[in-house]
Amino acid sequence: MINRNDKSLGLSATAHVPHTDVPQKAKDFTTDQEVRWCPGCGDYVILATIRSFLPELGLKRENMMFVSGIGCSSRLPYYLDTYGVHSIHGRAPAVATGLAVTRPDLSVWVVTGDGDALSIGGNHLIHALRRNVNLTILLFNNRIYGLTKGQYSPTSEVGKVTKSTPLGSVDHPFNTLSLALGAEATFVARALDSDRKGLTEVLRAAAAHRGTSFVEIYQDCPIFNDGSFDVLRKEGSEARLIPLTHGEPVVFGNAGEYCVVRSGFGLKVVSTADVHPDDIVVHDAHTDDPDYAHALSRLSDQDLTHTVIGVFRSVVRDTYDDAVRRQNDSAREKDPVDEGSLQRVLTGHDTWTV
Template structure:
């Protein structure tokens, strides 16, 4: 920790600790952890006011590897713990770390409610389309036909789109990034941290043991420009190595078009992350490889009432109306009895 103008200035190393990081060599989680350590000092928040809360899974080891407060909770329930903590102490910067299995299966219900309530927490979902910690079963985001230990003949389940789920719950901030695109990942995490309300960030993360190169179409330098599209607010959806392809609407359906063949940039779909209605953001969340280039970046970022602020306002109004409560009086009111 260095001193600048009499103030303590935190560095990435200040958020590290002496615990051995225990993920498989080459796991994408290392990259996410490294970018988080770089982003946290830029937030200007003291370490004792930062809390990481996780459920169960490889991603959920995250709180152990940061020199902040943290909770390693139970499977799928991290959003519930985070909601309680944020209401009890709104000044804390609260991060929920989850995975596609932890957050979208047993934790799906809890994830929906923390998002729809717009609790001011930051949710980061590591999506590797597999159960890694329990050794390679299919997850809620595994593709149809994917063969695993629990689907030896190929999965017949239609996969969930994490971003579509979040947008369906009226999320006020939704974004996607990649574990290996470190600059973009860092910028995305920083934007999420600065958002008032529930921010939801999906990170495509490589499980190099049980689902290696699941996202190679988006990470291989030879093909990624043709298979991904990076969203910029107010700008047309253009992609491709030569920036010669785009997305436009054909009625209500997106279609891939080639620029210069009777198609101008003005004919393309322009990204509006601040649109009050989430329909276009939802449409983008449904675009997936190989039919479409897969969108990366911020899908939605709007202002919306924050849950814990509304709770505090209700409490203040109740006190104004009824006065301070008396817990002992409450316990002894109504029908009471004595057990001899």
């Protein structure tokens, strides 16, 4: 997986992005635009968390680009005082790829939703992930189409009653992180909108990763899917949430009464008292073996009986944009051309007369 001769490996995601010496605060990333989401929407918390986190990066705001598609989540670039593009439905990863390839001096982010990214945009998403473009994708998952008033989405549960499925959905939903890992994503994580500390930690790791960072954020839609993740916030949620820390045993519960162990080719949850401590899985986010992270993603289910949060996978691989730039540089060295010569481009080797 790792090309030891690639000089870009080991660099941070923002190695070529200009930094500022001026201290920044959350208010520096706040625009004069009125924030227009429904009262109680989880997007407010996510926006506040992102604004509070961005000053940590110390980047010049004019070198930050947020690209969105269509949907409630895709309004976010309006509310960040950076550059932003409200692009085409599902095509934000394609627009962001062009920016990342041509402008290594930019920190490029994609803001999308479960409908935008996983339905019409599914093809663009998986190819951005497999190519490992140097950008960060934030997928707000509320399991519903909010902007178009409450239709079921690719992550809605089987049996979900919505305006477009009045008798209950018969579609089997995506396991979003399994999909990302199947596309060989090099960084995959999940966080909750209401967990600002956990979300900030995930954002911090994602922003530092060189390559495509994919972060799923469970987010409440109080109008069309209210309370969809309440079981992960209320008393007793400790028995459902499985937090990941690299290098630490995967143990959870109020007093660590549950843990994760290997079971055949996968993983399962058991009582900590029933197993030897050496049998408990120690989380390794940096292993090159994608099967482990995929097994972790399968622990999360539709009913939220168990939900794994944190960084599932973070590995090093050459990025698409770095490879394209090296290839272009090599071509120029072998065949120097007058970059201002349009005629040479038009009448080059691959032309013919009709």
